[in-house]
Amino acid sequence: MTRSGPSLSDIRAALDARPIAPSSDYDLNPGGLAALPAERKLRPAAVLVPLVERRHGLDVLLTKRASHLKHHPGQVSFPGGKQEPDDPDLQATALREAQEEIGLDPALAQVLAPLSTHETVTRFTVTPYLAEIDPGFRPVPERGEVDEVFAVPLAHLLDPDNLQIHSRIWQGQRRAYFTIPYGPYYIWGATARMIKGLADRLGPL
Numbered sequence: 001m002t003r004s005g006p007s008l009s010d011i012r013a014a015l016d017a018r019p020i021a022p023s024s025d026y027d028l029n030p031g032g033l034a035a036l037p038a039e040r041k042l043r044p045a046a047v048l049v050p051l052v053e054r055r056h057g058l059d060v061l062l063t064k065r066a067s068h069l070k071h072h073p074g075q076v077s078f079p080g081g082k083q084e085p086d087d088p089d090l091q092a093t094a095l096r097e098a099q100e101e102i103g104l105d106p107a108l109a110q111v112l113a114p115l116s117t118h119e120t121v122t123r124f125t126v127t128p129y130l131a132e133i134d135p136g137f138r139p140v141p142e143r144g145e146v147d148e149v150f151a152v153p154l155a156h157l158l159d160p161d162n163l164q165i166h167s168r169i170w171q172g173q174r175r176a177y178f179t180i181p182y183g184p185y186y187i188w189g190a191t192a193r194m195i196k197g198l199a200d201r202l203g204p205l
Contacts, residue, residue: 005057005155008112008132011202015113015130020201023193024119028165028176033119045124046094047080049115049198050104050133051154059151060195061139062187063101066147076187078128078194079104079146090114094129102149103140109133116197120190121170128194152182158199163192 006014026032050061065075079098087093091111098104115128139149156162157180166188167176178196179188187195 005153005158006202008051008053008058011051011058011130012112014202018201018203020116020197022117022119023197025121025175025177025190025193026119027193028178040123042119042123042125044083044090044093045081045126046083046090046097047078047126047128047194048094048098048104048109049078049128049130049194050098050109051112051131052133052137052151053135056153058154060154060157061102061133061149061151062185062191063141063146064148064150064185066143066145075189075191076185077191080126080128082124090127091129094127094131101142101146103142104133104137108137115194115201118190118194118197126190126194128198130198150185152185152187156180156182157187157195158202160199163196163199 024033052059052061062076063079065077079101080094081097083090083093087096095106095109099106109131112130112132115130118126120126141149162180164179165176166179167174177189178192179186180192180195
């Protein structure tokens with residue numbers, strides 16, 4: 001079977017060589033972050049970007065949030081959430097949330113690096129952590145939060161031909177956002193923007 005996309009060694013080398021600026025949900029809109037009040041208060045959060053090595057290459061695990069949730073029902077996201085007082089740091093937040101949402105034992109995750117922070121319209125500053133996951137891991141969705149855990153080839157997510165820009169009316173204004181369609185899944189918003197940030201940092205491999 002032909003492998004596609006970068007290897008883990010390619011990724012490690014690129015992460016060491018290519019820093020990149022933070023991103024936000026406002027990147028495609030007039031003024032961007034500069035149009036926001038400087039005194040805005042942001043809450044820290046973290047997500048895990050889980051990489052699993054398969055015969056065909058690397059897969060990324062994503063979740064589809066439960067449809068009954070008050071915030072972002074049915075959206076595709078990385079496992080993660082806000083930092084809690086007992087979390088010693090944001091990496092611990094990402095690992096704790098992944099254990100709660102998809103049953104990932106932290107012992108099965110090797111964190112490779114933090115990625116660029118991302119500011120959301122809901123006033124979180126999210127730090128993504130790229131992690132290599134043991135191929136033997138089998139996700140167990142927490143049904144109160146997650147309807148489904150699914151895998152997308154990293155090569156698909158990094159391919160610029162799969163990145164699209166859509167828009168919709170939100171709070172009376174038209175806002176543009178990135179999206180990466182994959183089969184029946186609509187990956188968009190902060191998740192798609194963080195994936196683009198990873199693609200930008202990895203560059204051509």
